[in-house]
Amino acid sequence: MAMRIKDFQCSSKLKQMKKAVYFTMDSIIAGGIVLIAIILTSSFYIEEQSNAQLDYLSQDLIGVLGGIAAKDIDNSYIKSLIDDGTITNADNTILEQIGEFWADSRTDLANKIASNVTDPFILENTGFGIWINDEVIYERNIQIKKSLVSNKKIISGIAKGQTSLNTRQKPPTLWIATAEARVWQ
């Protein structure tokens, strides 16, 4: 009997110890999960992209399109337009040429030039477009989620409805149009 009482006491202590072990282990496991969560949070933490990139992109789009002449650019589509006489003044900058097509109501050509020259350089998740006097020339079909940045440049010597020939015969300051590059995310 005495032996049985002793056995009972021993097994009771063992159960008590097991319970204690159970709670300590529980808190250590929970703590471990929290630590893993901290490590994962740190490694997957991503800062939202700054708007500065969009600002520069709109500025650069206008700068590049307004800085290179149609005759100088290494682009097969524009070369074909020069060769077949569609572009009559190859000294025009790309932006001026887009403006001339717009003035001639040939926005399909203006659209193709704008997309052909710029599209490969803009990230797929970034929306952008070219407008002249608020009339859309080319627009990438992406929804505005965060912000939109725009940059404008005046093109002199073109006006809607005036033919290119007339345009060049007038003093270049007589008509002006505003080209605008919009970039958004």
Added chain:
Amino acid sequence: MGFKKSQAFYSDFIISTFIFAVILLIYFAYIADLPNRDAVSLGNLITDAKAISSSLMSPGQPSNWNANNVIRAGFVDSNNKIDNAKFTELNKISYNKSKKLFSTNYDYFAFFANESGDAQNIEGFCGFGSAEVNISYNIKAAYYYKDEDKLRQFMTDAFEADIYQYQSEQDIDELIQNIGNYNFIVIESPEFSTSTFNSIRDDIEDWASSGGIFMLSARPVAAQGRQLLGAKFYKVSGDAGSDKPATVVREDEFVAFNYADQIIFNQVYYIEDTLIGSNLFDIARLNESDVEIEDIMDNKIAIARWPYGEGKVLFFSDFDADYLAGDFQQALEASTKKWIKARCLPVDISRIKREKLVKFERLLVYNSDIVKMVLYLWQ
């Protein structure tokens, strides 16, 4: 007994709850602080990236700056076009000096991408900035030398060239056996025996005519007037040991020497045109006894380049020379990179050690192409 049991149970429970609560507190304190800590350093990185890209996209200061007098390093004109000369000057500036010019403590690297997104060779460079970013050319090169090895280190570093060293006349055979594997071969002062030269001439000419790029100093054979690749090669006789000046008679888009500048070669060799004709582009001619550049225009040719079939050839009297307007070795290396127009391999930034990285993209025009400048800045 039962009381003691429950006391032990609750103390254990309280301790474990306390441990868990402490860990929970640490977790929330860390998470709450994470954006603030990152925002500060990331904000600084973005500010510096904006400043660097604005500087690079400007004409720089002074207006005609060079590597020695630069105050603000920029290489883009008001039409967003790369000024090639200024870009070449930028690549002469050491990395640490450029970081000071950009006023940044962070590391940076910039390269250019074409419309397909491939790294674009700009004036011979696939990128500039930190050496942590490995840049290389998509070209298989070989370098053979005999006594002088002025370009050995450069060929190894820039092109990971296979190096062949003269120990016996038969050593060139190994290079000739592998010649079809190479796009670009540089041979420095070989002066082969006539029999060796005769045995390899056709192989070199066949390889060059099918698109190989060949660069040679001195003469291919230790005999006067032997013809290779459309030119005859000579050594100036009489005073082989003495330095001989030459004058740059034509500025070349590839070779970075300025018109009328003096180059003093250690060994003096020259070529005569036999089959090249109007395609020969003479760059420097020996002064001989003349002083006026008009008179030098007809003298012996010390530096020239010319096409050969589908390939091209560049000849230098010697790779060992003094360039009075600058560093000859630097100009020679820059010229070589520019001349071969090698395509760049993709830029891999995975090896750089960084905690935070900022990427900026800018659009600009290089010659007749629109290109994208990609700037990385990291901490």
